[in-house]
Amino acid sequence: DIQMTQSPSSLSASVGDRVTITCRASQFISTYLNWYQQKPGKAPNLLIYAASSLQSGVPSRFSGSGSGTDFTLTISSLQPEDFVTYYCQQTYSTPQTFGQGTKLEIK
């Protein structure tokens, strides 16, 4: 199985900050990497697919990059509603594993 390692597991930041979350795959996954946002009590919501493509309806302050084994999710200017949890996921092979999550907290 491919292991996905996210860092950090939690991150304190302020409204307006630029933040970056990283995700590393234990083996090559090309650009089969997705990012999801999960608000408390809700299902995950797709933000970024294929490593760098913005899902329809997602604000442009979210961006993704990377290929191979190393990936990043960047939020250019944090808004109050962004202080939730983010997950990466690989869909290169089954099982389609998720990272452990990164919780964004208000500083």
Added chain:
Amino acid sequence: QVQLVQSGAEVKTPGASVKVSCQASGYTFTGYFLHWVRQAPGQGLEWMGWMNPYNGGTDYARKFQGRVTMTRDTSINTAYMDLSSLRSDDTAVYYCATFSGYLKAFDIWGQGTMVTVSS
């Protein structure tokens, strides 16, 4: 609109089975693989397996093989996830989600079904 609507919360005793349903609307049910993901309280997301609504084909995570069965009823656009021999660590929210072959991602999610296993 495109949506997946799941069945309501369940409380089960250890050793019992649970069957969660996921009804699709707004798209061609047989056109997209349907995956199941679970999330234990305060924990991350765990992929359980997928079902092809077109032909009923399935693939399960090794951890759940022998305990999980994913089926569908195409007449009512509904998928089912049956988990047997429940243990306390099966307490979780169970989600269904469609897999977009174009995006290679889970683009539509159900609202989740809380399953509590307790004696």
